[in-house]
Amino acid sequence: MKKRVISLMLCGTLGAAMLAGCGSSSGSSSTESTASQAGTQAATETASETGTASDSTTESSGAQDNGDYDLTLYSIMTTDPDFDQWLADVEAGTGLNINVIAAPTDSDTRQQKITTMLSTGDSSVDIIEINDEMSTTFKNSGWLVGLNDTVMTDDIRDKFPQGYVSQMITNNDGQVIGVPGYTGYLAFWVNQEIMDEVGIDSIDNKDDFMKYMEAVSDGSRYGYGGSWEKTYVFNEIAQFVNMFGGDYYDWTNPANKEAMEFMHDLVKNNETSLDQLADKYEQMNPKAIDGKYGCWFYWGTGSEYEAADMLGADKIHQAMIPSFTDDGQRYIFTDSWSYVLNAASTHQDAAVTFLKYMADKGGMEASYKYFSRYPARADVAEEVVPDSDPAKEMYSKYASECNVMGRPMLPQTMEFISAMGTIFQSYVRDEITIDDFLTQAQSYVEQYQ
Amino acid sequence: MSNGNMKYKVYHVFQHIFKWLLAAVVALIVLIPVYWIFISSITPSGELFKSPIDYLPDHPTLDSYEFLIQNVGLLDKIKNTVIIIGFTLVISTVICVLGAYAFCRFKNNKAISLAFGFIIATMLIPEVVTARPLYEFMQKVKLYDTYPGLIILYISSVIPFSVLILRNFVSEIPESLEEAAAIDGANFTQRLFYVVIPLMKPAIATVCIINFINCLNNFFTPLYYSNGIQVLSVAIVQLPLRDNMYGVPWDLTSAMGWIILLPIIVFVAIFEKQIMDGIMAGGVKE
Numbered sequence: 001m002k003k004r005v006i007s008l009m010l011c012g013t014l015g016a017a018m019l020a021g022c023g024s025s026s027g028s029s030s031t032e033s034t035a036s037q038a039g040t041q042a043a044t045e046t047a048s049e050t051g052t053a054s055d056s057t058t059e060s061s062g063a064q065d066n067g068d069y070d071l072t073l074y075s076i077m078t079t080d081p082d083f084d085q086w087l088a089d090v091e092a093g094t095g096l097n098i099n100v101i102a103a104p105t106d107s108d109t110r111q112q113k114i115t116t117m118l119s120t121g122d123s124s125v126d127i128i129e130i131n132d133e134m135s136t137t138f139k140n141s142g143w144l145v146g147l148n149d150t151v152m153t154d155d156i157r158d159k160f161p162q163g164y165v166s167q168m169i170t171n172n173d174g175q176v177i178g179v180p181g182y183t184g185y186l187a188f189w190v191n192q193e194i195m196d197e198v199g200i201d202s203i204d205n206k207d208d209f210m211k212y213m214e215a216v217s218d219g220s221r222y223g224y225g226g227s228w229e230k231t232y233v234f235n236e237i238a239q240f241v242n243m244f245g246g247d248y249y250d251w252t253n254p255a256n257k258e259a260m261e262f263m264h265d266l267v268k269n270n271e272t273s274l275d276q277l278a279d280k281y282e283q284m285n286p287k288a289i290d291g292k293y294g295c296w297f298y299w300g301t302g303s304e305y306e307a308a309d310m311l312g313a314d315k316i317h318q319a320m321i322p323s324f325t326d327d328g329q330r331y332i333f334t335d336s337w338s339y340v341l342n343a344a345s346t347h348q349d350a351a352v353t354f355l356k357y358m359a360d361k362g363g364m365e366a367s368y369k370y371f372s373r374y375p376a377r378a379d380v381a382e383e384v385v386p387d388s389d390p391a392k393e394m395y396s397k398y399a400s401e402c403n404v405m406g407r408p409m410l411p412q413t414m415e416f417i418s419a420m421g422t423i424f425q426s427y428v429r430d431e432i433t434i435d436d437f438l439t440q441a442q443s444y445v446e447q448y449q
Numbered sequence: 450m451s452n453g454n455m456k457y458k459v460y461h462v463f464q465h466i467f468k469w470l471l472a473a474v475v476a477l478i479v480l481i482p483v484y485w486i487f488i489s490s491i492t493p494s495g496e497l498f499k500s501p502i503d504y505l506p507d508h509p510t511l512d513s514y515e516f517l518i519q520n521v522g523l524l525d526k527i528k529n530t531v532i533i534i535g536f537t538l539v540i541s542t543v544i545c546v547l548g549a550y551a552f553c554r555f556k557n558n559k560a561i562s563l564a565f566g567f568i569i570a571t572m573l574i575p576e577v578v579t580a581r582p583l584y585e586f587m588q589k590v591k592l593y594d595t596y597p598g599l600i601i602l603y604i605s606s607v608i609p610f611s612v613l614i615l616r617n618f619v620s621e622i623p624e625s626l627e628e629a630a631a632i633d634g635a636n637f638t639q640r641l642f643y644v645v646i647p648l649m650k651p652a653i654a655t656v657c658i659i660n661f662i663n664c665l666n667n668f669f670t671p672l673y674y675s676n677g678i679q680v681l682s683v684a685i686v687q688l689p690l691r692d693n694m695y696g697v698p699w700d701l702t703s704a705m706g707w708i709i710l711l712p713i714i715v716f717v718a719i720f721e722k723q724i725m726d727g728i729m730a731g732g733v734k735e
Contacts, residue, residue: 116584
């Protein structure tokens with residue numbers, strides 16, 4: 001009898017330990033879909049309960065004790081060597097004592113974690129840095145606080161790129177949900193050495209572009225280079241659709257067809273390489289640096305080219321986006337990471353103070369100074385960025401001469417991007433026809449909306 | 450030499466060659482990625498994707514390791530890892546040894562068998578299924594992002610495997626030893642602690658070693674259920690992005706990978722015999 005009692009006690013102990021958590025295997029399995037599906041309702045409830053009042057509390061949140069901190073920031077920049085100086089600057093500028101938590105910099109992991117935090121009404125984090133993909137997914141979820149009346153007021157909002165703000169960080173209710181942390185253009189890059197060699201001064205329109213393609217491409221090098229891995233090529237598909245005056249959400253638009261046929265012909269005429277179907281930017285850049293591409297689209301200010309001593313007016317540099325349409329319009333995408341306010345936050349006043357600072361000159365200057373993040377506001381960039389910065393001239397031109405747009409994304413962002421990339425790859429490999437491509441693309445737009 | 454002897458020798462030579470070839474192929478399959486991670490960790494970022502591929506870097510550098518030591522807070526992460534794994538191993542071993550004994554010796558009791566089945570069944574539940582409710586639960590009971598919370602989760606993750614191995618090991622210890630001790634006047638507790646547990650030492654050592662490696666590799670639990678308390682395995686997804694925010698810092702990722710891999714490689718190299726003996730002893734039944 002004694003043995004039985006003891007054994008039952010042992011089993012009881014074990015059972016209790018097991019109930020603490022049922023997970024067993026280790027690994028990095030995806031939780032995104034589960035979290036996002038299950039989380040929508042909880043988050044909506046949380047958001048409606050908390051509102052924007054600074055003294056609101058969240059019942060469902062396991063509010064962590066942040067000690068003496070006024071605010072907790074969930075940031076991807078913590079491992080930057082200059083992060084501590086940036087933080088000191090921001091604390092001095094806002095008068096806030098900021099607690100910082102390092103966010104995963106790996107995109108899938110980060111999105112899973114943030115989705116869970118927001119969907120469960122976790123109030124342990126007040127401000128979160130999110131990218132365009134997350135912004136598209138979260139902006140209509142109710143998990144983020146609208147900032148129209150507090151931070152992104154009309155006068156401030158007007159100073160940011162309008163296309164980007166309206167397309168990327170404004171929700172269905174017209175509320176802006178984030179403060180863009182920087183501007184990063186999908187710039188048009190050219191190799192000046194190749195341009196000089198083939199005797200072309202500028203690529204201003206479609207004819208120039210085609211002449212350049214023909215002059216540069218010789219089998220060993222290509223007029224155009226890209227990053228056509230299935231989740232990366234989306235940027236270039238959308239860019240060419242814009243350049244032809246199309247609409248990424250409407251694949252019945254003849255301009256979309258023209259753009260896709262144009263890209264297909266670049267492959268067919270050996271003016272771009274099919275090898276790049278596996279290339280991400282890490283693979284594309286060494287080829288660009290080695291002089292294998294005459295021009296390409298790429299984000300950032302060219303630190304890779306600078307590191308290879310290939311950045312400069314006579315080497316690799318940014319150029320104005322060519323205009324492919326008769327109306328002379330130029331289109332450029334910008335991306336950003338935005339600071340957003342968690343609806344479950346119990347430090348809303350402090351969060352608003354922080355966001356106001358980040359939307360103003362002080363915050364943008366700190367980000368430029370310590371992280372080399374180009375200011376999202378053109379007026380601030382004009383003041384803060386020195387003329388010696390090689391990106392300044394072209395970035396200013398992009399801001400003033402181009403239609404600055406946010407990339408076309410749908411709530412199920414990664415699924416949509418991946419699906420479009422897959423059919424594009426099939427199309428340029430001649431596995432499907434242009435009509436098949438257009439039909440499928442339209443069905444994906446409807447499916448993922 | 451007779452024909453039969455000759456054939457026998459040739460057969461053995463070929464068998465030997467085949468074994469070595471097979472071992473070499475398997476070793477290459479396993480080691481080439483590890484080698485590649487190491488080479489990437491000492492190659493400057495600008496030379497990582499050179500074409501044609503360099504199998505030895507032109508300009509080897511330890512910059513990536515230096516960067517990680519200076520900027521990623523490695524010492525703090527190592528300290529957290531040691532605290533969490535240390536408590537996990539001690540507590541889980543006590544629980545599992547006692548549980549394994551009960552599950553083995555009282556397996557005729559239906560409730561106990563059911564409890565054992567329940568514990569083993571949890572090995573089949575993917576973490577993703579329990580992630581969100583558990584996240585909310587941990588927050589509600591104020592265990593989210595705390596050492597006790599993480600330790601409890603780590604313990605729960607190692608229990609099913611440990612109990613399975615230890616229970617099978619206990620089943621190989623003859624009950625007659627306990628009966629002899631009982632005849633000599635030992636009560637139940639004395640039989641457990643002076644007879645059975647000393648005989649379980651090799652299996653306990655093995656389970657501890659395997660659990661140590663599993664805990665060190667555990668990525669999901671610390672990533673999901675903590676923010677401020679960061680361990681070594683999570684550091685690999687907290688490396689700085691390149692300036693355009695799209696490029697993965699493969700040089701730093703590789704260096705971090707090696708920092709995480711190294712203790713595991715050393716540990717397995719030292720305790721390889723115990724690990725294999727323990728698994729064979731606990732996992733194979735006649």
